[in-house]
Amino acid sequence: MPHQRLIKRLLTAGRLSESEQKALVGLPYAVRNLADGDIAVHQGERPSACTVLMSGFLSRQRVISERNQISAFYVPGDIPDLHCLHVPTIDHDLCSTGPSTIATVSHVVLRQVLRDFPGLTYALWGETVIQAAIYREWVENLGARAALPRVAHLLCELSTRMQKVGLAENGKMNLPFTQADFADACGLSVVHVNRTIQELRRRGLIDWQSQTLELLQRAELEFIGDFNEEYLH
Template identity: 50%
Template sequence: MPHQKFIARLQAVEDLSEDERRQIAALPATLRQVADGEIVLRQGETASRCVFVVHGFLYQTRIVGDRSQILAFHVPGDMPCLHTLLVSPMDADLVGLGPTIVGAVAHSQLKQLLDGSVHLTRAFWRETLIDAAISRRWIARLGAQAALAKVAHLICELAARLELVGLLDDGCFQMPMTQRHVADACGLSIVHVNRTIQELRHRGLIAWEGSEIELLQPEELRRLADFAPDYLTGARRT
């Protein structure tokens, strides 16, 4: 059950046989509650287990100079530190966003599973490649877009990723993200993020109350953000 979203995610990325799904579901995982702002894995730490999001959200943040930069958000089904299986130390803190439930699988278990299956190895590899593709979009976003487009793009991406795991309800999703998180993810100041969000609201593109974000005009928003969701699944060759 806790692996459900994770399997769904992998499934969206690579076709899995029923047997393979069973093998993944059989991975021994320990569940754990993570509080808002709690650090699951610390920068520099060498993980011996892989974490996956069961419920809620995580993000990765890194101090650079005197400010902190968010490198990635993680939604249910994501395995944020899969790369620690092969490349050891974390290059950022992994932090809970709102009350969250994570599962953890021992590296040894995962290695054993992957060593036995070329196809599953490929699926997990693909998973890390999609993470990389997302990072590359973030580079484009941070390097070349104006504040309004940056924030719009972030919202579009989160909505699209949540949709993949069935957590988008009619353009609406729940995420306890504060304006500080948006600022740290977009490389903007809080004040300017605030004004930017107001502008998005004013244009009737989004609604955002508490932890509920709604895309009022998804099409318009995507155009503004120059967003296309293709990179999130790594469109397979047919």
């Protein structure tokens, strides 16, 4: 299995033994490069392998009442279709935002390793637990927050997750998302997202241009977005 980000996280989170680490690292995988807009996994597919995002971004999306709703963003190290080990079909598209690289790990092989190393099963379960916590936050974000805090919260979340895999420094990172992506994720219109972002800029909270996002005043953003990073640990 592709090491780097994922493994690093599992190591800190799951406290894997030597042999478990080796088994994980030794998993065979195939690499695939995706261009912006490419779909890694299609809605309705019954994948026979798990996808590990190695670089770039994927978004989980589906058309709901004529809107394209994004229900998750994935950063390097994430395994967006991990749940397919349990549930045969995936009911969303996993779409590359900007270019990305993914690794696929066969279910059959992975299942065998999980049987041999129960500690790995537990660790991957932990990954699902974190993803679930993120969904919960999104539910609250969409259900209870107005546009400005909603966008602020999402910015904080992305920044924190990128930081955790070493892809952001001081809240500065490369983000190939368009405002339309944010609109789809936040359940807002493009126009309103645009105005919201301008407001954040006007207040001197963010600098976002040419695919580079910088959070200029983290604390203030967290305050506005009512953000507490604990759920991401």
